[in-house]
Every structure is written in C-alpha cells, then in structure tokens.
Amino acid sequence: MPGGQGTGVARGLTASNIAEAIDESINRSDGRRFLVSVKTGKIVHVNLTILSHFLRTLKGSGIYISIDRPHKYIELLLRKKEIPQEGVYYVDIATRRSGGERGGYSLLSIGGFLWLKILANTFEDLYIANGKKPEKVDFFNMDFVLIDNAAVLPAFNSMDSIREFFSELGNLVRDHQKMRTYIVVPKDLHPKMFETLRNFVDQIIEIPDEWVL
Amino acid sequence: MTYNISRIRTGVGGLDDMVEGGYPFPSSMLVAGSAGTGKTTLALQFLTQGAAEGERGIYFATLSEPIQWLLRFTEGFKFMKKEYFGEELIYQDMGGLLKKMGDFNDFMKAIEDCITEYMPQRIVIDPVTVLMKKKGYREFMFDLSLALKNWETTTLLTGEVQPGEIYPVEVAYVVDGVVLLTSRIGKEGSRQRFLEILKMRGTKHITGAHMTSITDQGIQVQVGMGML
Numbered sequence: 001m002p003g004g005q006g007t008g009v010a011r012g013l014t015a016s017n018i019a020e021a022i023d024e025s026i027n028r029s030d031g032r033r034f035l036v037s038v039k040t041g042k043i044v045h046v047n048l049t050i051l052s053h054f055l056r057t058l059k060g061s062g063i064y065i066s067i068d069r070p071h072k073y074i075e076l077l078l079r080k081k082e083i084p085q086e087g088v089y090y091v092d093i094a095t096r097r098s099g100g101e102r103g104g105y106s107l108l109s110i111g112g113f114l115w116l117k118i119l120a121n122t123f124e125d126l127y128i129a130n131g132k133k134p135e136k137v138d139f140f141n142m143d144f145v146l147i148d149n150a151a152v153l154p155a156f157n158s159m160d161s162i163r164e165f166f167s168e169l170g171n172l173v174r175d176h177q178k179m180r181t182y183i184v185v186p187k188d189l190h191p192k193m194f195e196t197l198r199n200f201v202d203q204i205i206e207i208p209d210e211w212v213l
Numbered sequence: 214m215t216y217n218i219s220r221i222r223t224g225v226g227g228l229d230d231m232v233e234g235g236y237p238f239p240s241s242m243l244v245a246g247s248a249g250t251g252k253t254t255l256a257l258q259f260l261t262q263g264a265a266e267g268e269r270g271i272y273f274a275t276l277s278e279p280i281q282w283l284l285r286f287t288e289g290f291k292f293m294k295k296e297y298f299g300e301e302l303i304y305q306d307m308g309g310l311l312k313k314m315g316d317f318n319d320f321m322k323a324i325e326d327c328i329t330e331y332m333p334q335r336i337v338i339d340p341v342t343v344l345m346k347k348k349g350y351r352e353f354m355f356d357l358s359l360a361l362k363n364w365e366t367t368t369l370l371t372g373e374v375q376p377g378e379i380y381p382v383e384v385a386y387v388v389d390g391v392v393l394l395t396s397r398i399g400k401e402g403s404r405q406r407f408l409e410i411l412k413m414r415g416t417k418h419i420t421g422a423h424m425t426s427i428t429d430q431g432i433q434v435q436v437g438m439g440m441l
Contacts, residue, residue, distance in 0.1 A: 040238055041268060041334040044365045048332075069363040080329040184273040186218055 018046070021205055022107060025180055026143075031202025033170060033181040037194070038207045040186035046207055047114045047148050047184055052083050054144050061087030062144035062179075068152045070094050084207045089142075145173070150197060151189040159196065166200040216348035218415050221335070221367045224262025224292065225255055227431040227434030228392075231410055231419040237389060238334070239362040240414070243341075245372040245380035246394030250406060251425070251432050252371040253396070254290070256337040261292045263335040269329055270335035275343045277308025284425065289431040291429050303331050317353040320344070321360070327382055328364050337363060341370040342381050351383055358387040380411065395422060409433050 023093050025034050038046045051074070054060040064074065070093040078085050099202065153162050166183075173179045183201065229235050236242055236259075244252050260270035273285070280298070287293045298304060305327050307320070314320055328336075344350055357439035361368045370388065372381040385391050391411040399405040407422040424439030425432050 041221070041365065045332060069365075071365050076325065077329050077332075080326070160390055186219065190217065 007090055018049045018207065019057065022050060022053050025182075025203070025205065028203070032173060032177075032179065033199040033201040033203075034183070034205060035194075035197050035204045036182050037187045038184060040189055042207065043149055043184060043186055044074075044077070045150075047146065048077055048081070048083075048127045049086065050144075050146055050182060050184070052081065053076060055085065055087050056083050058143065059084075059087070060143035061089075062142045062146065065091045065093065065145065065147045067093050067147065068149040118141050134172070140176060140178075142179055145169070145179065147181070147183045149185060149193055150183045150199040151185040154190060154193055162193075163196065163200075166197070170200055221268075222262050222266070224258035224260075225432050225434060226430060227398070227423075227436045228408070230436060231423075231434065232390075232413055233416050233418070236367050237413075237415055239365050239369045240389040241358040241368045241370065241387070242390040242392060242396065243372050243380065243384050243388045245374050245385070245390045247374045247396070249429055250394035250396055252373075252394060253339055253391070253393075254287070255288060255429065255432050256339055256369045256371055257290070258292055260295065260302055260335055261297060262335055264294075264297040265292075267301075268334040269301055269303070269331055270337070271303045271305055271333045272329060273305050273307050273324065273327075273336065273338045275307050275311055275338065277306055279306075280304045289429055290431050292431055303327070303333070317344075317347065317349055317356075319425060321357065324357075325360070325364075328366070333366055336366050336368040337371070338368065339371045340373050341384060342372045345381070345383060352394050354384055354387045358389075385412070388412075391417070393422075394425075395416055405439060407439070408432070 025031075036046060036050070051064065054062055064071065066074065069095070071090040075085065075090070078088075111165070157165075169181065173181055181201075182205075183197055185194055185197065187206075218233075219238040220229075220233065221238040222235045223229050223232070230269075237348065244255055246252050256272075260272060263270045274280075283304070284293070284295060307323065310319060310323055339352075344353070347353075358368075370384060372384050374380060380391055380393055390413040391407045392413050394406065395409070396404050396406045405427045406427070408425045409422040410418040410420065423437065424435045426435065427433075
C-alpha cells in the first residue's frame with residue numbers, strides 16, 4: 001500500500017505492482033497530485049508503465065508534457081509496444097527547444113524562455129476551450145497529466161517561475177476530480193528541486209530501482 | 214541551484230576515481246585505441262558492471278564476430294558471466310546489416326528497434342569506426358550520439374586509431390567523453406599500456422596517461438603510476 005496521509009513515501013513496490021500503485025493513486029480521495037521518484041536510469045521505464053496503464057489497460061486519456069527529450073522518443077516507444085496513442089495529447093517543450101521535428105499525434109509545441117508561463121496559460125486556454133473545440137481536447141474528461149522530467153526545469157527557469165507554474169497547475173486541476181497529476185523525477189539529479197516539488201504534491205510514489213531491468 | 218550529474222560506474226578498477234565516480238548518465242563516450250590496447254575488454258567491463266547492478270546492456274557488434282567467439286576469448290575474465298547474456302546483456306550482430314544497408318537510416322532504425330525492445334541503460338557499439346566508410350558518417354554520428362542520450366543510455370563507442378592519428382576525430386567531436394588507450398615499449402623492453410582521459414564533459418577528471426594492467430579482473434588503472 002503506497003504511502004499514507006499527506007506526503008507519505010511509498011516503498012516496497014515491485015515491477016508487477018507499479019500499475020497497482022497507479023490504481024491506488026486513482027482511487028485516493030485525499031490527493032490527486034503525485035511526485036514519482038525514480039532512479040535516473042529507470043525514468044523511461046516508469047513513464048512507459050504509467051502511460052501503458054492509463055492508455056491501454058484503463059483506456060483513458062491525458063496529457064504528456066515532454067521536457068527533457070523530444071516527445072517522438074516516447075511516441076516511438078509506445079508505437080513499438082503497440083500501446084494506443086489516441087488518448088494522449090503531447091505537449092512538447094523539448095522539441096522546440098532543441099530544434100527537432102514535430103510528431104504526428106496531437107501535439108502542442110511550446111518554445112521560448114518564458115515557456116512555463118506560456119504552458120500555464122495553455123492549460124488555462126484548454127480549460128476555456130473545453131466544449132468549444134471537441135475535436136482537439138476534452139480536458140475535463142482526461143485522466144492524467146504526466147510531466148517528464150521536472151528535475152531539469154531549473155536549467156531553463158527560475159525557481160520562482162517553477163513554483164508559480166506548479167501552483168497554477170494545482171489550481172487548474174483542483175476542482176477536477178478525475179484528473180491525476182504525476183511529476184516523474186529522478187531524485188538524485190537535483191535534490192533541491194525534488195524538495196521544492198514535494199510542496200506541490202499530495203503523495204510521493206517511490207519506485208525502487210530493482211523493479212525491472 | 215546546481216545539478217548532480219548522474220554517474221554510471223565504469224566497471225574498470227581505478228577509472229571511477231578519475232571521473233568523479235563514473236561516466237555521466239546519459240552520455241556517449243568514445244573509447245579509442247589501436248589494436249590490442251583493451252577497447253573491447255573495457256567495453257565489456259562496462260556492460261557487466263551494469264548487469265551486476267541490475268541494469269540492462271546491449272552490445273552491438275559491427276564486425277559480425279559470433280557471440281561464441283567473443284565468449285571464448287573473454288572466458289578468462291572473472292567479470293564475464295555467461296548467464297548475463299540473453300537477459301541483462303543482449304548481443305546484437307550488426308555486421309550483416311552493415312554489408313547490405315543503403316544508408317544510415319537502416320542502421321539507426323535497427324538500433325532504435327533494439328533499444329525500444331530491450332530498453333537498456335548501457336550500450337556498446339564495437340567498433341563504430343567501421344561505419345566511417347559510408348557516406349554521411351559525420352552527420353550520422355551526430356544524430357546517433359543525440360538519439361542515444363535521448364533514449365536515456367550511456368553508450369561506449371569503441372574506435373580504432375589509425376597510424377598517425379591520436380583518436381578518430383569524426384567521432385570525438387560529437388561525444389561527451391574520450392578515453393584513450395595506448396601502449397608503448399618500456400625501458401625494460403616490455404610493452405606497457407596506458408589509459409588517458411582526453412575529454413569528459415561536466416566532469417572534473419584526472420589528466421595524464423596512467424599505466425594499466427590487464428588481469429583476470431579486466432583492465433585496472435594504476436592511477437598516478439607510470440604517468441606520461
């Protein structure tokens with residue numbers, strides 16, 4: 001059973017119960033924002049597991065925010081693993097920043113130094129647009145927001161803007177009972193950033209690195 | 214605020230101490246040297262170190278050497294455990310593809326197919342310099358280095374050093390680190406081997422050529438000894 005009240009730390013998970021931990025996070029009534037702590041080398045596995053569970057097992061939908069690497073990598077990975085992508089809306093920050101190519105699925109690419117503010121506004125716009133642009137995003141009916149990898153945010157943003165972003169994100173999803181937010185970070189990459197993010201989540205899900213090769 | 218660059222242990226005795234605890238993760242490294250200096254041994258130590266720590270590695274062989282020959286020649290090393298192969302370590306023969314491929318897109322696709330199937334933390338391409346004969350090699354090396362990092366891996370590319378060159382320049386300029394393996398005849402007339410860190414981005418590293426020995430534990434760096 002991962003965690004308890006508040007920001008309890010979940011321990012002892014194995015490969016087979018990552019999905020169980022996600023199910024438990026979905027069923028919680030006292031928290032909807034989760035900091036997923038992983039070993040650096042396992043972040044792709046964990047992102048894949050979370051996406052697979054929501055998109056294939058639960059047939060859900062949500063937003064994948066790609067910060068550290070162009071989203072085409074996770075898109076290719078999902079395709080190879082035959083995980084349906086109709087339910088995922090990519091917000092790709094890394095591609096624009098690195099000048100890469102844009103992919104084929106629903107994609108919003110955001111660039112510029114102030115992109116965190118732009119990103120927050122984008123979420124707000126999605127809220128406002130809900131119902132008016134049904135062909136694009138049904139934000140209120142989504143199940144998750146997955147942020148990969150928040151530990152690199154300080155390289156491009158001030159800590160004030162980072163706090164502001166996560167505060168605004170929390171405000172946006174606060175009244176949305178269904179949506180869960182997962183901030184996936186390697187704990188060892190930026191310990192101070194990890195501590196900052198603890199203030200914006202309801203629980204930490206700690207993934208032990210031995211869960212899968 | 215500052216980042217802790219994640220490190221991945223090299224598996225080579227003494228080398229971790231020269232590079233703040235290990236190679237950066239993710240990153241791409243060139244291990245350069247002439248024949249017999251220990252490039253493949255160093256690369257296998259890197260992969261088996263990961264296997265011992267529960268990480269998966271892929272060994273891309275570009276010369277079509279059958280795996281049984283690789284295992285036969287390395288069975289004297291205690292770090293080589295056959296049980297790693299097939300689970301923690303994946304051996305992928307790329308030689309056949311290299312002979313028939315039209316351009317580097319085929320090679321890149323084959324590598325990405327393998328990465329998405331096995332999702333490794335460690336990769337070795339041994340040797341990468343056989344690709345130099347193909348047109349578009351320089352651009353490919355840049356794309357490959359970037360892609361491997363985006364796949365969240367640390368990759369060792371081994372490179373054969375040609376007479377008159379220090380290291381394969383076309384590879385060295387795109388990678389994050391260069392480990393040079395050399396040898397020379399010592400005063401006693403015996404051949405001595407050396408390891409030198411020429412480049413290691415984001416890492417305080419110990420410079421100079423340090424003497425190495427190859428034992429049943431693989432390559433061991435005697436840091437500070439026999440420095441050139």
